[in-house]
Amino acid sequence: xxxxxxxxxxxxxIFDKIKTYRGEGxxxxxxxxxxxxxxxxxxxxxxRKFEPGSLENVQEQGFDAKAISMLETANLLxxxxxxxxxxxxxxxxxxxxxxxxxxxxxxxxxxDVTSRTQYSRAKQYLIKLLAKYGIQRV
Amino acid sequence: xxxxxxxxxKQKFYSxxxxxxxxxxxxxxxxxxxxxxxIRLWGAAALLIxxxxxxxxxxxxxxxxxxxxxxxxxxxxxxxxxxxxDKSQGNIxxxxxxxxxxxxxxxxxxGIKEEVATTKDKxxxxxxxxxxxxxKPTNQKIRTNVNPKNAWADLFVKIDRANPNMDLDKGAxxxxxxxxxxxxxxxxxxLKGSKTSIPKTPILANTTEDQYSNPTLTKTISTHTKKxxxxxxxxxAEKGEDIKVSVPLPTGRLVALNKWRLQTSGGIxxxxxxxxxxxxxxINLRNSTESVVVSYQFEANTIYQCSPxxxxxxxxxxxxxxxxxxxxxxxxxxxxREVQRTQIIVHPILGEIERSxxxxxxxxxxxxxxxxxxQNKFERVSIPIVMERKLYVRQNLSLVAKVGINAGVYSKRxxxxxxxxNETQEYTRLPTRKSGINSAMxxxxxxxxxxxxxxxxxxxxxxxxxxxxTTSNAGFNQNDWxxxxxxxxxxxx
Numbered sequence: 001x002x003x004x005x006x007x008x009x010x011x012x013x014i015f016d017k018i019k020t021y022r023g024e025g026x027x028x029x030x031x032x033x034x035x036x037x038x039x040x041x042x043x044x045x046x047x048r049k050f051e052p053g054s055l056e057n058v059q060e061q062g063f064d065a066k067a068i069s070m071l072e073t074a075n076l077l078x079x080x081x082x083x084x085x086x087x088x089x090x091x092x093x094x095x096x097x098x099x100x101x102x103x104x105x106x107x108x109x110x111x112d113v114t115s116r117t118q119y120s121r122a123k124q125y126l127i128k129l130l131a132k133y134g135i136q137r138v
Numbered sequence: 139x140x141x142x143x144x145x146x147x148k149q150k151f152y153s154x155x156x157x158x159x160x161x162x163x164x165x166x167x168x169x170x171x172x173x174x175x176x177i178r179l180w181g182a183a184a185l186l187i188x189x190x191x192x193x194x195x196x197x198x199x200x201x202x203x204x205x206x207x208x209x210x211x212x213x214x215x216x217x218x219x220x221x222x223x224d225k226s227q228g229n230i231x232x233x234x235x236x237x238x239x240x241x242x243x244x245x246x247x248x249g250i251k252e253e254v255a256t257t258k259d260k261x262x263x264x265x266x267x268x269x270x271x272x273x274k275p276t277n278q279k280i281r282t283n284v285n286p287k288n289a290w291a292d293l294f295v296k297i298d299r300a301n302p303n304m305d306l307d308k309g310a311x312x313x314x315x316x317x318x319x320x321x322x323x324x325x326x327x328x329l330k331g332s333k334t335s336i337p338k339t340p341i342l343a344n345t346t347e348d349q350y351s352n353p354t355l356t357k358t359i360s361t362h363t364k365k366x367x368x369x370x371x372x373x374x375a376e377k378g379e380d381i382k383v384s385v386p387l388p389t390g391r392l393v394a395l396n397k398w399r400l401q402t403s404g405g406i407x408x409x410x411x412x413x414x415x416x417x418x419x420x421i422n423l424r425n426s427t428e429s430v431v432v433s434y435q436f437e438a439n440t441i442y443q444c445s446p447x448x449x450x451x452x453x454x455x456x457x458x459x460x461x462x463x464x465x466x467x468x469x470x471x472x473x474x475r476e477v478q479r480t481q482i483i484v485h486p487i488l489g490e491i492e493r494s495x496x497x498x499x500x501x502x503x504x505x506x507x508x509x510x511x512x513q514n515k516f517e518r519v520s521i522p523i524v525m526e527r528k529l530y531v532r533q534n535l536s537l538v539a540k541v542g543i544n545a546g547v548y549s550k551r552x553x554x555x556x557x558x559x560n561e562t563q564e565y566t567r568l569p570t571r572k573s574g575i576n577s578a579m580x581x582x583x584x585x586x587x588x589x590x591x592x593x594x595x596x597x598x599x600x601x602x603x604x605x606x607x608t609t610s611n612a613g614f615n616q617n618d619w620x621x622x623x624x625x626x627x628x629x630x631x
Contacts (some may be wrong), residue, residue, distance in 0.1 A: 003156070004158055004159060007158060007162065008162065008165055008166050008169060010168055010172050011166045012166055012173065015166075015170055016170070048526075066145050068143070069146050069149075069150070071150075072149065073150050073154045076147065076150055076151075077154075094144070095143065095144040095147045095148060096148060096151045096396055096552060098148070123143055126143070
């Protein structure tokens with residue numbers, strides 16, 4: 001329901017602002033941006049924790065990529081939902097939507113270093129979650 | 139390897155599609171319409187607030203004039219020569235004392251010497267100023283930051299309180315040489331002064347008490363005399379004779395009104411609708427099936443008098459547009475019958491050949507007519523936002539004009555119509571708007587003041603719906619219009 005609320009708000013915005021679309025860039029990209037911004041704005045209402053820090057403490061851990069790819073998208077989605085708010089936002093924007101850390105920093109009003117740190121921690125957290133669902137580390 | 143997790147998630151979610159719930163798009167459309175309506179309503183409210191603020195601001199922040207007030211009323215102490223009128227000066231002095239007291243309260247110790255508060259005082263003062271041996275009035279220029287017009291209006295009230303027999307119709311207020319007109323229907327608002335010289339004292343040689351409605355006061359101050367000192371006086375008295383100057387005594391009372399009025403009105407009207415549709419046959423069919431029946435409109439408004447001429451009104455308007463729907467649909471009956479026919483064929487060799495055959499013919503006849511009728515009723519509640527201006531005022535009559543908009547808040551349609559497929563359809567099935575049907579309004583009316591507080595009004599007004607009462611799904615636009623006669627009452631608070 002929460003996603004639908006965001007979708008509703010985003011589409012109302014799209015219809016309201018469609019006159020402002022000047023045909024520059026892809027239409028899909030324009031819509032995507034509005035949806036993402038609306039989702040972020042709705043997330044703003046909740047507490048999103050960002051822990052600024054260096055990358056030194058973050059160590060990349062291995063995982064069984066094959067096992068992950070065998071999971072259904074719906075399962076992955078539910079695993080993603082278990083991520084803390086701040087981690088999930090950065091992970092979605094970077095890994096799924098394909099924004100750069102610099103862009104994410106601007107969107108979330110954090111530094112790009114914080115974005116990187118959050119992303120790395122999000123991945124570690126995700127791997128732990130995957131382990132919980134039986135996907136072993138390599 | 140490091141980017142593998144990104145790649146997996148990207149691939150997985152690239153083609154991921156989630157189907158939203160079925161009613162989502164309808165909700166989006168409804169929410170958007172609601173948002174638009176809210177914007178319109180807020181816009182109307184903002185416009186009203188802006189207009190009222192500007193109106194109030196412009197009325198209340200008029201630059202205080204540099205008031206030049208001539209001392210034109212003598213007090214009893216100033217007189218050296220007693221006259222017969224002095225005996226009866228008590229009442230006038232009472233008023234003057236009140237004026238002086240009020241003046242002192244309003245303007246401090248020095249005060250402003252009283253301006254002539256009523257015509258009679260002015261006349262008396264002029265007359266006395268001409269009398270030799272008396273102290274001539276001095277002109278004092280006093281600057282004040284108090285809006286003098288309002289202050290003088292206040293003094294008028296004080297005069298009225300001092301003497302309950304004052305009559306606004308008989309009094310006049312002069313600021314400098316500008317006559318300030320009192321708006322009789324709205325009370326004490328002072329219209330912009332016109333450059334009118336102070337009128338000469340009318341002379342009535344033989345004034346009798348019967349001419350006045352207040353015999354007690356007439357007895358005491360109805361005449362003011364002096365000796366004619368010139369060979370040819372302006373007045374008809376001979377030299378040495380007493381000149382009688384009558385002072386028309388006021389009757390009635392001043393009524394102090396604030397800026398708020400309440401108004402209620404209603405009446406019958408002629409109302410119809412305009413259909414926009416490219417299919418002319420459909421329009422003709424609708425016009426031939428729907429006819430106008432008497433309609434009604436009622437209004438209850440609160441009025442804020444921004445200035446003597448302008449006011450803003452808002453409240454509730456209830457309109458019932460009635461219509462008669464009558465449709466006669468012919469019912470056709472078809473009958474089949476067999477007809478024996480003969481055909482002659484000319485053959486080049488065989489010659490003429492006659493051929494007989496049976497043909498089935500279908501006859502269509504109109505046997506009866508299906509008649510459908512309905513009393514259509516369109517009810518609408520809206521909030522009018524109106525500006526009204528007084529165009530012309532004469533005694534108790536005022537000609538007024540208004541223009542405004544009506545923001546629709548509720549509408550209900552009951553009855554039948556011919557739909558775009560020429561089938562009879564109930565209005566309730568037609569996609570129509572419940573609210574947000576805005577209309578423009580214009581009116582020209584007459585106000586008659588029974589008392590300073592109560593006025594009767596006759597106010598024909600026209601309404602034209604600005605947006606269609608049907609949604610785009612209906613396939614046509616329908617805009618109502620109407621001409622309504624309004625009769626009612628306006629009460630000053």
